[in-house]
Amino acid sequence: MSTNKQAWIDAGEATALLGVSRATLYAYVSRGRIRSEAAPGVERRSRYSRDDVERLRARTRERRNPERAAEQALHWGLPILESSITLIGDGRIYYRGRDAAELARTSSLADVAALIWTGNADGALLGEPPRVAIPSGARSGSVARAGWRILHLLAHVAAGSSTEPTIDAALAASWRVSRHVDLIRAALILCADHELNVSAFTARCVASAGSSPYGVVIAGLAALEGTKHGGTTVRMEAFWDALRRSARLRGGFAERLRRGEAIEGFGHPLYPAGDPRAAVLLARLPKTKGAKYARDLVAAAHDVLGEPPNVDFALVALARALGLPDGAALTLFAIGRTIGWIGHAIEQYEQNAIIRPRAKYVGKNPQA
Numbered sequence: 001m002s003t004n005k006q007a008w009i010d011a012g013e014a015t016a017l018l019g020v021s022r023a024t025l026y027a028y029v030s031r032g033r034i035r036s037e038a039a040p041g042v043e044r045r046s047r048y049s050r051d052d053v054e055r056l057r058a059r060t061r062e063r064r065n066p067e068r069a070a071e072q073a074l075h076w077g078l079p080i081l082e083s084s085i086t087l088i089g090d091g092r093i094y095y096r097g098r099d100a101a102e103l104a105r106t107s108s109l110a111d112v113a114a115l116i117w118t119g120n121a122d123g124a125l126l127g128e129p130p131r132v133a134i135p136s137g138a139r140s141g142s143v144a145r146a147g148w149r150i151l152h153l154l155a156h157v158a159a160g161s162s163t164e165p166t167i168d169a170a171l172a173a174s175w176r177v178s179r180h181v182d183l184i185r186a187a188l189i190l191c192a193d194h195e196l197n198v199s200a201f202t203a204r205c206v207a208s209a210g211s212s213p214y215g216v217v218i219a220g221l222a223a224l225e226g227t228k229h230g231g232t233t234v235r236m237e238a239f240w241d242a243l244r245r246s247a248r249l250r251g252g253f254a255e256r257l258r259r260g261e262a263i264e265g266f267g268h269p270l271y272p273a274g275d276p277r278a279a280v281l282l283a284r285l286p287k288t289k290g291a292k293y294a295r296d297l298v299a300a301a302h303d304v305l306g307e308p309p310n311v312d313f314a315l316v317a318l319a320r321a322l323g324l325p326d327g328a329a330l331t332l333f334a335i336g337r338t339i340g341w342i343g344h345a346i347e348q349y350e351q352n353a354i355i356r357p358r359a360k361y362v363g364k365n366p367q368a
Helices: 011-018 022-030 050-064 066-072 100-106 109-118 140-159 167-174 178-190 198-208 213-224 232-244 249-258 276-283 289-304 311-322 328-351
Strands: 036-038 046-049 086-089 092-095
Touching (some): 011 022, 011 046, 022 046, 046 050, 092 100, 092 109, 092 276, 109 140, 109 178, 109 328, 140 213, 140 328, 167 178, 167 328, 178 276, 178 328, 198 328, 232 289, 232 311, 276 289, 276 311, 311 328
């Protein structure tokens, strides 16, 4: 859950978190291990990146107790795989070093897919979707073209036959919201990747076994539909409708809390100040009754939960603001995230190593 922590902290808090002297803190800065910047409005005083301090603190704990660190690594813990696709830091998301929010405003879906798959944001590299399946392998170009075909196949399933030239336009036309195609495209781009979430990790595991890009995407879809991942949007739709029948939104939130029910759609462990994907999408909603209701829900959640909305809420808000059918939020999530799954598959194919962690056995010991 979000804790509203600031992204930058002063020297006193940084040294307290690390348990070191100021001299050691300055040494970490000089070695590039902690970022710093001039504190606004205060001469000759610096502030320090909380993310860097927390990361260094976690690594120190890892050295002191490696077994405990390993136990926590798969639960919002330390990085366990190397990837050059997505960076999450300072409350923002970057695809290969480029701000995802800016890409959502300025780039085509093909350009973002090409960026994630090849490192070059030129959708022309992908060409037309191939008419035949392409086998997997270590050649990223072949896998990228297969990925482009898979994206179009998923869009065809969601939108049916279409004469529109792009995936976002085909979806918008199918849903009869062509004038809002830019918003559809932004949602797809912002959902493209999110580091090693459960579906991306699943995709990498399957790719590491040598499965084809088709098998990778099938595995990713299986993970995404889970109620703790993309399937949250389906639960959020039901929650949205139930609250809409309530005369008092804040009372509706409070009543669910009293019953011990989970309230999805708000807060995110990686974004103490708020999910940047939600901020972009909610700011671009058209002026409809659905959009107004979304703002009312955000205000009520802030008062009762103290949490900002996350991307799950934003996708449902987008769907309701545009009058899209039930399940459209999950459809956008799935098609967008397929880009990331293919990107992770390409990386894993190139590494040519199977992902095989060890288990810590806690069962009965063998009989003597």
